[in-house]
Amino acid sequence: MRVRMGTIVLGLAWLWTGAANAGSVSQETSYFAVRGSTLAELDADLNRQGPYVAETGLRHPGATEVKFDGKVTYKKVAEGCAVARVDLGLTLHLTLPKWTPPKRVSPQTILVWRTLEADIKRHENQHASIAKTWLKRMEMAVRNLRTERTCAEMETHVNTVTRRYLAGHERAQIEFDTIEGREVNFRLRRALNRNLRGEAGG
Known part of the structure; x- marks a missing residue:
C-alpha cells in the first residue's frame, strides 16, 4: 500500500476573543x-476518502486540526x-480511518491494515502532543514577560511573543511530518515484521 504521511496541521490561528481556562x-x-x-482496494479507498488538506491539495490517511485561542489581561503596577x-x-480534532473487514478477507490483509x-x-496523536507542548511553552513565556511602560506596549509585546511561538509550533509540526515521510516505509515494514512475529508466536 502507498501511504502518504505528510499530514499538514490545519487551522493555525491565534484568537483573542473568548476566554479559556489556563492551558485547557x-x-x-x-x-x-x-x-x-484487498490491500489494493483499501489503498484506493483510503486515498479517495481521506481528509482533504487544502495546503497540499491532497487527501491524507489522517489529519489533525489545531486551533489555539485565549485571553490575556493586564494590570497596572508601579x-x-x-x-x-x-x-x-x-x-484538537483528529480524523482517522476506520475499516470493518467484510467476510472472507485474508488474515494477511487484516494484519497489514491493523x-x-x-x-x-x-x-x-504525536501531532496533538506537539501542539500541547507548544501551548505550555507559550503560556509560560507570556506569564514571564517583563513589565512594559504602558498596557498598550504590553499588549504589543504579548502579540509578538505569541506569534513567535505559533510560528515555532508550525515549524515543529512540519519538521515532524518531514521526518515521518522519510521513514514511513521502513517504519511500517518494521512494525509489520513485529506483528508477524507476534502472530507466529501466538
Whole structure:
C-alpha cells in the first residue's frame, strides 16, 4: 500500500476573543469509513476518502486540526503595566480511518491494515502532543514577560511573543511530518515484521 504521511496541521490561528481556562485542551476524534477486501482496494479507498488538506491539495490517511485561542489581561503596577492573567486554550480534532473487514478477507490483509491503522493513529496523536507542548511553552513565556511602560506596549509585546511561538509550533509540526515521510516505509515494514512475529508466536 502507498501511504502518504505528510499530514499538514490545519487551522493555525491565534484568537483573542473568548476566554479559556489556563492551558485547557479540548480533543476529539472523528472517523471516516474505508471499504475494500484487498490491500489494493483499501489503498484506493483510503486515498479517495481521506481528509482533504487544502495546503497540499491532497487527501491524507489522517489529519489533525489545531486551533489555539485565549485571553490575556493586564494590570497596572508601579513599573507600568504587567500581565495579570493568561488563559490559553487548545482545540484538537483528529480524523482517522476506520475499516470493518467484510467476510472472507485474508488474515494477511487484516494484519497489514491493523499495522497501518496503528501507525496513522500514532502519527496524528504525536501531532496533538506537539501542539500541547507548544501551548505550555507559550503560556509560560507570556506569564514571564517583563513589565512594559504602558498596557498598550504590553499588549504589543504579548502579540509578538505569541506569534513567535505559533510560528515555532508550525515549524515543529512540519519538521515532524518531514521526518515521518522519510521513514514511513521502513517504519511500517518494521512494525509489520513485529506483528508477524507476534502472530507466529501466538
